[in-house]
Amino acid sequence: MAKVVVLGAGAMGLAAAYQAVRLGHQVTLLEAAAEAGGMAAHFDLAGLSIERFYHFVCKADEPTFALMQELGIGDRMRWRGTSMGYFTGGALHPWGDPVSLLRFPGLSLIEKLRYGLLMFVSTRRNSWPVLENTSAKDWIERWCGPGVYRKLWAPLFDLKFHEYAGNISASWIWTRIRRVGRSRRSLFQEEMGYIEGGSQTLVDALMRRIVAEGVSVAFGKPATKVEVSGGRVVAVQAGAERHSCDAVISTVPTPLVSALVPDLPKAERVAFDSILNIGVTCIVLKLRSSVTPHFWVNIVDPAIPFPGIIEFSRLRDTGTGETVVYIPYYMPVTNPNWDRPDEVFVAEAMAGLRRINPRLTGSDLIASHVGRLRHAQPVCPPGFLRRMPRVQTGIAGLQIADTSSYYPEDRGIAESIRLGREMAHRLATEGGGAV
Numbered sequence: 200m201a202k203v204v205v206l207g208a209g210a211m212g213l214a215a216a217y218q219a220v221r222l223g224h225q226v227t228l229l230e231a232a233a234e235a236g237g238m239a240a241h242f243d244l245a246g247l248s249i250e251r252f253y254h255f256v257c258k259a260d261e262p263t264f265a266l267m268q269e270l271g272i273g274d275r276m277r278w279r280g281t282s283m284g285y286f287t288g289g290a291l292h293p294w295g296d297p298v299s300l301l302r303f304p305g306l307s308l309i310e311k312l313r314y315g316l317l318m319f320v321s322t323r324r325n326s327w328p329v330l331e332n333t334s335a336k337d338w339i340e341r342w343c344g345p346g347v348y349r350k351l352w353a354p355l356f357d358l359k360f361h362e363y364a365g366n367i368s369a370s371w372i373w374t375r376i377r378r379v380g381r382s383r384r385s386l387f388q389e390e391m392g393y394i395e396g397g398s399q400t401l402v403d404a405l406m407r408r409i410v411a412e413g414v415s416v417a418f419g420k421p422a423t424k425v426e427v428s429g430g431r432v433v434a435v436q437a438g439a440e441r442h443s444c445d446a447v448i449s450t451v452p453t454p455l456v457s458a459l460v461p462d463l464p465k466a467e468r469v470a471f472d473s474i475l476n477i478g479v480t481c482i483v484l485k486l487r488s489s490v491t492p493h494f495w496v497n498i499v500d501p502a503i504p505f506p507g508i509i510e511f512s513r514l515r516d517t518g519t520g521e522t523v524v525y526i527p528y529y530m531p532v533t534n535p536n537w538d539r540p541d542e543v544f545v546a547e548a549m550a551g552l553r554r555i556n557p558r559l560t561g562s563d564l565i566a567s568h569v570g571r572l573r574h575a576q577p578v579c580p581p582g583f584l585r586r587m588p589r590v591q592t593g594i595a596g597l598q599i600a601d602t603s604s605y606y607p608e609d610r611g612i613a614e615s616i617r618l619g620r621e622m623a624h625r626l627a628t629e630g631g632g633a634v
Contacts, residue, residue, distance in 0.1 A: 200223050200224055200225060201224045201225070201444075201445040201446050201626055201627075202224070202225045202227075202443065202444045202445045202446070203219050203224045203225065203226045203227070203444060203445065203446045203447070203448065203626060204226075204227045204228075204229065204422075204435045204442050204444045204446070204447050204448075205219070205226060205227070205228045205229070205447075205448045205450070206229055206422045206435070206447065206448065206449040206450060206451050206459075207229075207230060207231075207237065207449070207450035207451050208228055208229075208230035208232070208234075208235040208236070208237065208416070208418070209235075209236065209237020209238060209239065209450060209615065210236075210237060210238075210239055210401075210402075210612045210615035210616055210619070211237075211450040211600065211601075211615035211616070211618055211619040212228065212230070212237070212448070212450040212619065213228075213235060213402065213405040213406070213409065213619070214266065214405070214615065214616040214617075214618075214619030214620050214623075215448045215450065215619035215620065215622050215623045216228045216409050216414050216619075216623075217266075217405055217408060217409050217412075217414075217619075217620075217623075218619065218620040218623030218624065219448070219623040219626060220409060220412040220413060220414050221412065222623060222624070222626070224446075224623075224626060225413075226409070226413075226414045226415070227414070227415045227416075227417070227442050227444070228409070228414055228415065228416045228417070229417050229420045229421070229422050229435065229437050229442070230416070230417070230418050230419075230420065231419070231420065231421030231422075231451075232418065232419070233418050233419050234418060235402050235405075235406050235416075235418075236398065236399065236402040238250075238251070238252045238254075238572065238575075238610075239252075239254055239398035239399075239401070239402060239612060240398075240399070240402065241397055241398070241399040241402075242568060242570075244483060244485050244523070244566055244568055245485050245565055245566035247485065247517055247519075247521075247523070248396075248397060248399060249397055249483070249511070249515075249523060250397055250398050250399075251481065251483070251568075251570040252479070252481050252525075252527075252570060252572065252575075253481075253509045253511055253525040253527075254393075254397075254398050254611075254612060255391045255392065255393060255494075255514060256276070256391065256392035256393060256394070256612075256613075257378050257379060257381065257382035257391065257392070257613075258381060258382040258383075258390070258392070259377075259378050259381050259382065259613075260392075260611070260612070260613035261613070262613045262614070262616040262617040262620070263401075263612055263613040263616060264276065266401075266405075266616050267394070267401065267404075270401075270404040270405065270408060271404070272394075272400060272401065272404050275394050275395040275396065275400055276392055276394060276395075277392060277393055277394070277395050277515075278390055278391070278392045279390065279391060279392070279393070279513075279514055280384065280388050280389065280390055281389050281390065281391045281493075281494035281495070281513060281514055282294075282295060282389060282492065282493045282494060282513075283295035283389065283493055283494065283495045283496070283497070284491055284492070284493035284495070284496040284497070285303070285351075285496065285497050285498075285499070286496055286497070286498045286499070286500060286503075286555050287305065287350075287351075287498075287499040287500060288304065288305060289500070290304075291491055291496070291555060292304070293493075294493075294497070295389055296386065296387045296388075296389075297315060297386065297387070298387070300314065300315055305350055306346070306347065306350065306351075307346075309344075310343060310344055310346055310347050313342055313343045313344060313347070314342075314343045314347055314351075316342070317339070317342040317343055318376065318380060321373050321376040321377055321380065322376065322377055322380030322381055324373075324377070327370065327373055330368070330369040330370040330373055331368065331369075331370045331581070331582065331583075331584050331607070332581050332582050333368075333369040333370075333581055334365065334366055334367060334368070334369060334580075334581050335352070335356070335367045335368065335369045335371070335372045336348060336352075336353075336356075336365055336367075337369070338369035338372075338373075339352055339369075350499070351497075351499065354499040354506070355497060355499070355506045355507070358504070358505060358506040358529065359477070359506055359529045359576070360477060360529070360578060361477075361529075361530060361531060361534065362531070363475065363477075363578045363580070366580045366581065367578070367579060367580065368579045368580055368581050368582075368583050368606075368607065369581070370579075370583075370584075370606075370607040371579045371583070371606065371607050371609065373607070374607045374608050374609060375609045378608075378609070378611075389494075391494065391514055393514050393515045397515065398612065401612070417437070417440075420437040420438065420440070421437065421438075422435050422436065422437050422449075422451070422459060423436050423437060423438060423459070424436040424459065424460075424461070425447055425449070425459055425460045425462075425597065426441075427460070427462040427594055427597075430594060430595055431594060431595035431596045431597075432444060432445070432446065432447045432594060432595070432596040432597045435447060444596075445596055446596040446597070446598075446626050447596060447597050447598070448598050448600075448619075448622050448623070448626075449597070449598065449599045449600070450600060450601060450619070451601065452476065452573075452574035452601050453471045453474045453476075453574075453577075453599070453601050453603055454471075454472075454474070454476055454574055455574075456468075456471040456472075456599055457471060457472055460592075460594070460597070460599075462594065463592065463593075463594065464592075464593045464594070467588050467592055467593055470586065470587070470588035471588055471599070473586065474577055474578075474587075474603050475577070475578040476573070476574040476575065476576065476577055476578065477529050477530065477531055477575060477576040477577075477578060478529070478530060478531065478532040478537060478571065478572060478573045478574065478575055479527050479528065479529050479530075479571070479572050479575035479576065480527075480528040480530070480537070480544055480569060480570070480571050481525060481526070481527045481528070481569070481570045481571075481572070482525070482526040482527075482528070482544050482545055482548045482567065482568070482569050483523065483524070483525055483526075483567065483568040483569075483570070484523070484524045484526070484545070484548065484549070484552075484564060484566070484567050485517075485521055485522070485523055485564075485565040485566040485567070486521065486522040486523075486524060486559070486563045486564060486565060487521060487522070487562070487563045487564075487565060488522060488556075488558065488559060488563045489510065489512075489522045489556075490508065490510055490522065490524055490552050490555060490556050490559065491508075491510060491555065491556065492513075493510060493513065494509065494510055494511075494513040494514050495507065495508075495509055495510075496508050496510070496555070498551075498555075500554065502551075502554060503551040503554060503555075504528070504547065504551070505526050505527065505528050505548070505551060506527075506529075507527070508524055508525065508526050508551075508552070508555075509524065509525040509526075509527075510522060510523075510524050511523045511524065511525055512524075521565060524552065526548040526551070526552075528544065529575065529576060532573050537571075541567075541569040544569055545564075545567045545569065549561065549564060574601075576610070577601075577602060577603035577606070579603070579606055579607070583606055583607075584606065584607070587603065587604065587606065590604055590618075590622060590625075591625060598622045598625065600618055600622060602614075602615070604618060605617070605618050
């Protein structure tokens with residue numbers, strides 16, 4: 200049995216703590232925030248408990264389903280037919296199925312056929328190694344032509360990645376297309392899932408289980424230093440407290456690693472420091488009226504400064520007939536817009552929604568919330584896989600991972616669960632546990 204300290208009580212940290220204690224280890228879980236959940240944590244939106252940052256489940260998310268079964272909440276999974284839209288040229292168009300593609304304006308027939316072929320192939324391939332060293336721009340242009348990239352993709356990449364938009368890995372965008380593309384009832388019907396009660400249902404079930412199993416949990420206790428002696432971890436400092444240990448599983452964002460582990464070998468520190476992150480300001484609105492018939496709408500419109508909206512109540516019913524919409528603004532935290540007041544973001548978001556649906560008025564707004572996350576989206580350029588540091592570091596007993604570590608898969612609860620449990624299983628190997 201090893202004494203293990205897990206840093207971070209998001210989905211990855213909770214899954215790691217759960218698996219480690221089940222394997223017989225003595226586990227301490229430290230979380231800087233006042234509650235568990237990380238990006239999946241809930242807040243109260245005018246009487247509705249809902250995630251700060253939107254989450255949905257796809258049919259490929261097997262780690263989530265397996266964990267829910269183990270926790271006795273497998274029956275809380277719900278599935279619903281959803282749809283996508285594209286707002287461009289001042290009009291909303293259906294998207295995401297062959298008929299919608301053929302009817303979509305602004306693309307030639309050959310561009311539509313090439314685009315459809317790319318989506319078909321992307322959904323069915325299980326591996327595509329050549330994409331690792333290819334940019335998304337080059338890949339899309341090669342398959343669909345420069346016009347498709349310019350009209351449909353470039354504006355979305357620009358609003359999500361800003362100055363990094365032209366150098367994003369094709370492997371990263373392909374895995375996103377594949378995950379969503381495989382979550383369908385049929386060629387014509389997308390189907391997404393959610394957990395009844397939201398992600399908090401899973402977070403609460405994990406917390407109940409790990410506390411019952413004897414995990415020591417401390418909230419509001421950010422780790423300040425991982426102590427190393429003789430080439431292995433010996434303790435974690437959290438303010439004035441010191442937790443001696445044989446192993447550490449860190450799930451804190453990689454930009455914080457260098458300060459947290461000053462004894463990290465130089466090559467690994469450089470590798471962690473080289474991972475860039477985009478922040479997100481996510482506006483959540485509760486409205487009296489629906490915006491569109493769709494769950495997800497991509498936006499290509501110079502008058503709207505965000506790349507899309509997620510009408511979450513098209514997936515998870517609020518129970519009151521009210522609409523919940525997420526509007527994510529991705530940007531580097533160095534962007535001048537990052538520090539704008541919350542009310543500016545809300546007003547701008549509402550103006551964008553009214554452009555999509557002119558019937559909306561200011562009186563439709565019931566409540567709003569603005570969440571900010573400085574390290575929300577890793578920037579993954581071509582060749583990112585060979586640049587990534589290993590999860591098992593050169594310091595015995597120390598594993599480090601965050602959402603960049605399951606590249607080329609995108610951020611998601613399922614991948615966090617998978618990686619968290621893998622790290623727990625690795626405790627007894629590769630120097631990951633007690634000698």
